Structures are given as C-alpha cells and as structure tokens.
Amino acid sequence: MSEKRETAKFGAVVVGVDGSPGSGEALGWALTEARLRKVPLRAVQAWAYSYAGGTSAGYGNLGFIGSLDSPGAGAGDLERAAKETLEAAIGEAVGETTDVEIERQVVEGQAAAVLISAAAPGDLLVVGSRGHGGFAGLLLGSVSQQCVHHAQCPVVVVRFSKEDAAGHESAPIAGGDSQPVA
Numbered sequence: 001m002s003e004k005r006e007t008a009k010f011g012a013v014v015v016g017v018d019g020s021p022g023s024g025e026a027l028g029w030a031l032t033e034a035r036l037r038k039v040p041l042r043a044v045q046a047w048a049y050s051y052a053g054g055t056s057a058g059y060g061n062l063g064f065i066g067s068l069d070s071p072g073a074g075a076g077d078l079e080r081a082a083k084e085t086l087e088a089a090i091g092e093a094v095g096e097t098t099d100v101e102i103e104r105q106v107v108e109g110q111a112a113a114v115l116i117s118a119a120a121p122g123d124l125l126v127v128g129s130r131g132h133g134g135f136a137g138l139l140l141g142s143v144s145q146q147c148v149h150h151a152q153c154p155v156v157v158v159r160f161s162k163e164d165a166a167g168h169e170s171a172p173i174a175g176g177d178s179q180p181v182a
Helices: 021-037 075-094 111-118 142-150
Strands: 013-016 041-047 102-108 124-128 155-158 178-181
Touching (some): 013 111, 021 075, 041 075, 075 102, 124 142, 142 155
Parallel strands (some): 013 041
16 A cells, blocks of 8 residues: 655745844744755845834834934835845855745834734744844743734744843753744
C-alpha cells in the first residue's frame, strides 16, 4: 500500500520592522524561518503622522519609526525615513544572504493594523515582543498584543528584553527565546 504524503504549502513569512532591537531579533528569526520553509519574507514597516508635541517614546509617534519628531515633517519625509529604517534593518539582518526572496512594504497607518492587513491566512506573522512604544515594563507591547489577538494567521512573538539589548543573558520563556502564539 502506498502512502500519499501531502506537502504543506506555506505562504510568506511576514515580519514587522521598526528599527528597534526587538524588531531586529524578529527579523532575524523570520529570515531563518523563511529559509527553512523556502518561502518569501515580507518585511513590513508602518508609519503614521505624529500628534503635535509627540515624542519618539510616545504613543503611536510614527507607527513603527521614532526618528522624526519635527512638526514640519511632511508625508514624503516620513515615508522616506520609514524606507531608510527598513533598508537598514534588512541590511543588518540579511548581510550577503541571497537565498531568500525579500519583499519590502512601507505602509502608512498604525503598526498593528498594517501588520494584520499584510498577513494573509496562509502566512506566518512574526513580531518582536516590544518595539519603540511607551511602557517598557510590559511583557508584550500593544502592537504584538493586537497582532496575537486579531491576525488571521499564526503569530510568533520573538522575545527581546532590555537585558538582551545590554548584552546580558536573560532566562528564556518556556525554554526558548521566541514563543509561537496561534
């Protein structure tokens, strides 16, 4: 009797990038996963206008970017900064790697909504546990939390702590540095 083996077809690996150390870890994890699955990597950078007087550490400043706080910055400046941030992050994570197709998306909008829209049901969405936003003591940031609750595909949250950023080892959550959440 012959056994038919079905090969699982995967969509893209979609990763949120904001230039933070946490998103860098998520990008590295997503790159490895895309390579293993032999699927494209879709790196997504969101940007949005800041409210007057907002700061880069403030709530929703530029969606995923914290580099421009100038009240005179126009949409072109913000989009250009988003593209530069995305390219820098990809360059750092990928280096000379050419074995994975990388699609770049820079989208105006709030980060969680942009990421949820960018990931189709057959995709895998990867986000860092914390980005640039507000409350550093929380286990999950608001973007990663919204993605976990609202995405129509599996979501992986890659853990990155302040101790990791300082070069210190921290205890992994449940035996690993990343936690798949479906």
